[in-house]
Amino acid sequence: MADGTAAGTYLLVDVGHVLTHVAYVAPVEGVARLVALAEASTTNALADGGLLEGVRRAIANLHVLIGRQILEPSGELKRPSDDDGHGVDGVVLTTSLAPTLRVAVVGLTRDLSLASAVRAATLPYVTIVRTICLESSTRRWETEDLQALAGDPPDAVVMVGGIDGGPVAPIRDMGEMLSAAYSVLPEGARPVMIFAGNARAHRPLIAAFSGVTDLRLVANVRPTAQSESLEELRATLTRLFYARQVSQAEELQAVSRWAQSVILSDLDAMARSLRFLARRYSLGKGLLGVDVGGNGSRVLLVRPQGEALTWTSPFGCGAAVAALRDLGDPTAVMRWMHHRLSWAEVWDRLSNVEVRPAGVPQTEEDWDLQQASARESLRRTWSGALAAWGQGRAEAICQEADVVVARGSVLNRARTPGCAALMLIDALQLTGLVRLTLDWANILPGLAGLARTDGLSAVQVLDYDGLMDLGTLVAPAGWGRAGTPALRARMLVQGELRAEVSVPAGSIRRLPLGVNEMAQLELYPARGFDLGAGRPGRPGVAEVRGGALGVIIDARGRPLQLPADEAERARALETWEREIDGA
Amino acid sequence: MRAEPVASRLYVQTVVEQERRLPEAGEVLVSAGDWVRAEDVIARCEVPGRVRVIDLAAELGIAVGRVPRSLRVTVGQEVQAGEVLAATGLMGWRTVRTPVAGRVAEVAAGRLFIEELPQKVELQALLPGQVSRVIPGWGAVIRATVSRVVGVWGCGEPLSGPLVMRTQRGDETLQWIGIDLTCRGKIVVGGLCLDNRVLLRAARFRVSGLVVGGLAEHLRAKAKELGLVVMVTDGLGAVPMAGPILELLAQHEGRQALVSGGRSEPAAEPPALSIPLGSMRGPLHVAPERPLAVGDRVRLTRAPHLGALGWVRTIEEVDGQTRVGVRLESGEITTVDYRNLERLS
Numbered sequence: 001m002a003d004g005t006a007a008g009t010y011l012l013v014d015v016g017h018v019l020t021h022v023a024y025v026a027p028v029e030g031v032a033r034l035v036a037l038a039e040a041s042t043t044n045a046l047a048d049g050g051l052l053e054g055v056r057r058a059i060a061n062l063h064v065l066i067g068r069q070i071l072e073p074s075g076e077l078k079r080p081s082d083d084d085g086h087g088v089d090g091v092v093l094t095t096s097l098a099p100t101l102r103v104a105v106v107g108l109t110r111d112l113s114l115a116s117a118v119r120a121a122t123l124p125y126v127t128i129v130r131t132i133c134l135e136s137s138t139r140r141w142e143t144e145d146l147q148a149l150a151g152d153p154p155d156a157v158v159m160v161g162g163i164d165g166g167p168v169a170p171i172r173d174m175g176e177m178l179s180a181a182y183s184v185l186p187e188g189a190r191p192v193m194i195f196a197g198n199a200r201a202h203r204p205l206i207a208a209f210s211g212v213t214d215l216r217l218v219a220n221v222r223p224t225a226q227s228e229s230l231e232e233l234r235a236t237l238t239r240l241f242y243a244r245q246v247s248q249a250e251e252l253q254a255v256s257r258w259a260q261s262v263i264l265s266d267l268d269a270m271a272r273s274l275r276f277l278a279r280r281y282s283l284g285k286g287l288l289g290v291d292v293g294g295n296g297s298r299v300l301l302v303r304p305q306g307e308a309l310t311w312t313s314p315f316g317c318g319a320a321v322a323a324l325r326d327l328g329d330p331t332a333v334m335r336w337m338h339h340r341l342s343w344a345e346v347w348d349r350l351s352n353v354e355v356r357p358a359g360v361p362q363t364e365e366d367w368d369l370q371q372a373s374a375r376e377s378l379r380r381t382w383s384g385a386l387a388a389w390g391q392g393r394a395e396a397i398c399q400e401a402d403v404v405v406a407r408g409s410v411l412n413r414a415r416t417p418g419c420a421a422l423m424l425i426d427a428l429q430l431t432g433l434v435r436l437t438l439d440w441a442n443i444l445p446g447l448a449g450l451a452r453t454d455g456l457s458a459v460q461v462l463d464y465d466g467l468m469d470l471g472t473l474v475a476p477a478g479w480g481r482a483g484t485p486a487l488r489a490r491m492l493v494q495g496e497l498r499a500e501v502s503v504p505a506g507s508i509r510r511l512p513l514g515v516n517e518m519a520q521l522e523l524y525p526a527r528g529f530d531l532g533a534g535r536p537g538r539p540g541v542a543e544v545r546g547g548a549l550g551v552i553i554d555a556r557g558r559p560l561q562l563p564a565d566e567a568e569r570a571r572a573l574e575t576w577e578r579e580i581d582g583a
Numbered sequence: 584m585r586a587e588p589v590a591s592r593l594y595v596q597t598v599v600e601q602e603r604r605l606p607e608a609g610e611v612l613v614s615a616g617d618w619v620r621a622e623d624v625i626a627r628c629e630v631p632g633r634v635r636v637i638d639l640a641a642e643l644g645i646a647v648g649r650v651p652r653s654l655r656v657t658v659g660q661e662v663q664a665g666e667v668l669a670a671t672g673l674m675g676w677r678t679v680r681t682p683v684a685g686r687v688a689e690v691a692a693g694r695l696f697i698e699e700l701p702q703k704v705e706l707q708a709l710l711p712g713q714v715s716r717v718i719p720g721w722g723a724v725i726r727a728t729v730s731r732v733v734g735v736w737g738c739g740e741p742l743s744g745p746l747v748m749r750t751q752r753g754d755e756t757l758q759w760i761g762i763d764l765t766c767r768g769k770i771v772v773g774g775l776c777l778d779n780r781v782l783l784r785a786a787r788f789r790v791s792g793l794v795v796g797g798l799a800e801h802l803r804a805k806a807k808e809l810g811l812v813v814m815v816t817d818g819l820g821a822v823p824m825a826g827p828i829l830e831l832l833a834q835h836e837g838r839q840a841l842v843s844g845g846r847s848e849p850a851a852e853p854p855a856l857s858i859p860l861g862s863m864r865g866p867l868h869v870a871p872e873r874p875l876a877v878g879d880r881v882r883l884t885r886a887p888h889l890g891a892l893g894w895v896r897t898i899e900e901v902d903g904q905t906r907v908g909v910r911l912e913s914g915e916i917t918t919v920d921y922r923n924l925e926r927l928s
Contacts, residue, residue, distance in 0.1 A: 041922075141692075177694075181689075181696065348819060358922050362885045362886060365886070
């Protein structure tokens with residue numbers, strides 16, 4: 001491999017809630033390539049043979065495609081690979097099945113130590129279930145907080161407070177109260193305590209928690225009022241997640257033993273892959289990862305500096321449509337549909353998707369319904385993320401990404417690339433110039449795992465096969481009366497004019513630009529529209545990259561306004577779908 | 584051709600391994616190889632009570648430091664609901680009483696922690712069969728020969744009882760009047776459940792379980808709220824019970840069965856109804872799950888044919904997708920993705 005020639009064959013296995021995906025990576029003319037993909041329903045029921053059975057079925061499907069045997073007749077993996085290409089040299093396991101680590105954060109000062117601890121604990125695989133601030137002069141606990149911590153104990157409690165060398169008494173009191181609360185619980189139910197505060201408080205805390213529960217002492221997240229140190233707390237939470245949530249999940253461990261490989265959380269692995277992508281393509285701003293899953297949706301924002309911001313929501317397209325149903329508002333989904341169904345019919349169909357998430361739409365109405373639920377799931381996930389990350393900067397955050405990487409079967413299996421792009425655009429309401437891509441093979445998390453053992457192969461697969469470019473979206477903010485000119489665009493490829501278009505407000509147009517083609521785009525927005533060039537109406541020039549859809553100009557305005565009248569709305573949705581598909 | 588087997592929802596005769604697990608670690612009373620009856624207790628444990636936090640200082644309106652002096656109980660003492668925990672004033676003019684019975688677990692910083700009394704739980708086998716494996720401290724896996732129906736949705740912990748039919752056809756709606764005292768302790772089978780009153784009557788007359796083909800979507804929450812054991816065999820909404828399932832259940836009317844609403848953790852189990860087939864103690868060959876084949880009886884699981892039954896005519900691969908030609912009972916021929924099928928054989 002030292003000469004840049006890939007040699008190993010690998011199996012990337014991703015165990016999801018609904019489907020188990022396997023990808024076969026092998027050298028083709030000296031370059032590591034994604035050779036084949038297969039999937040099978042995830043078998044998580046004991047009666048079905050556990051998760052391993054689903055993995056074996058997916059690999060059996062792969063056998064049919066590649067004509068090589070990866071499994072021995074006994075069901076064990078054939079490794080290493082032989083001269084005929086049978087078997088594999090390594091396996092990468094990723095999963096979204098490991099439950100997130102539930103963490104409560106307790107601190108003394110909301111704007112200092114507590115804020116730092118929350119930043120440190122904002123990790124893809126951590127859910128912060130409660131944030132408690134004992135800031136008042138009496139430093140009294142609210143009974144409701146204590147009841148919640150004792151009645152439904154989290155997996156870990158992060159305690160923070162004080163700069164190094166500061167007073168110890170408030171921290172000691174905090175520790176003694178938590179120790180008293182948890183000494184009451186059975187041993188197995190007591191959470192792990194992590195202290196990331198004033199180092200002088202270590203001794204009294206050791207005394208308080210001795211014989212009660214496991215206490216981990218890490219570096220102060222706020223050693224001084226001006227400095228912040230988050231790494232050790234993050235590393236401790238990561239270790240705890242893999243030790244408690246992954247290693248103790250019996251079914252996952254059975255797969256891990258069989259594959260002789262550690263299991264990675266797919267969200268953690270996805271964040272690593274996105275960070276690598278941001279660096280590899282020297283992205284000026286950031287990269288937004290979105291995953292519309294069967295059991296919930298996740299978004300990650302990876303920026304050039306700092307940790308990735310992550311957000312998970314219960315809204316999704318399989319069993320997670322239950323969360324949409326629980327909203328009690330059928331119109332939330334129906335407003336995205338151009339086929340007319342009664343709300344009772346919508347509810348019944350969504351409920352049946354929930355109980356049989358592996359099915360695929362069979363009729364036009366079903367496709368429409370699936371896309372509508374994906375839009376609403378992603379929209380709500382994104383709103384939640386903006387509220388959590390933004391703190392009043394939602395608009396700025398929207399403009400922090402210049403590439404969107406989307407994954408999830410509902411997007412990868414959309415009827416057309418245009419449908420996938422429209423779901424993303426409508427749900428995220430992106431503005432400015434953004435490149436849209438799909439993790440079409442569901443391998444981005446797997447590549448992060450592969451990079452640990454064979455970096456060259458991971459990079460080669462990522463470069464050649466990793467992402468499917470949908471195209472570059474041009475979406476000015478603002479609003480104009482439907483039909484009036486919103487934006488004029490000229491596209492030059494290698495100095496020659498390829499296309500020129502005037503886009504009316506309320507419409508979508510596409511300019512032809514193939515995959516990996518670059519173009520110079522001149523944009524002249526009308527007065528009410530802003531491309532982020534300083535003020536509304538200011539023209540701009542940008543280098544853009546093509547894709548399956550070329551350049552997509554969305555002049556529907558932001559925020560996107562759906563017509564209030566039902567028939568008009570249905571007509572508009574149908575028109576937009578037709579426009580983006582270029583029909 | 585895809586190698587993935589298509590799940591079957593109906594087994595006329597099969598061997599199941601039913602896991603029976605305590606809610607908390609405890610004592611297992613059986614060993615691998617033991618034969619058990621449905622009513623045998625195979626494990627037992629104590630489920631610790633909830634912890635209640637009572638802010639004595641706030642409720643008495645005194646400083647935290649004065650709380651120890653006002654206490655009328657000691658740590659470790661058992662208390663009854665309504666008993667005085669703390670009081671102030673010579674005459675005890677301001678008192679705090681415990682809302683629940685339990686044990687005083689801790690007093691710290693003006694707060695009193697009460698642990699509600701633990702509950703004793705005895706785990707019955709519910710399914711007559713042989714213990715194939717013991718889960719140390721937690722329970723056992725029981726192996727039994729059964730007829731089995733796997734549901735699409737369910738709720739409630741496993742319960743057993745004799746089967747009783749309340750509708751003659753799969754598309755017939757269960758009437759609330761049909762649930763009466765004679766259903767107590769029984770597993771009631773019906774085509775459709777679309778009426779809230781059916782669930783209310785089932786709860787009132789303490790039926791062991793309710794097995795229906797289709798359940799109105801909004802009744803799921805009600806079923807859970809009432810603590811009923813419900814299994815839906817075919818779909819949510821007005822989806823009739825498939826003929827072969829109804830026929831099988833009718834054949835076994837009066838026999839003892841075990842119905843479970845399924846669970847997601849620690850290991851997922853779908854909702855299922857198992858009807859033990861007597862004491863078959865010899866080895867039994869069970870055909871493994873297999874890919875779909877021409878001639879298989881199937882049920883369609885997506886609109887526009889949700890719940891319809893038919894037979895597989897053709898299976899072909901088109902653009903990497905397995906498309907299955909199905910002749911419906913109505914005579915219509917349709918083509919569907921293999922993921923939208925379930926075997927009924």
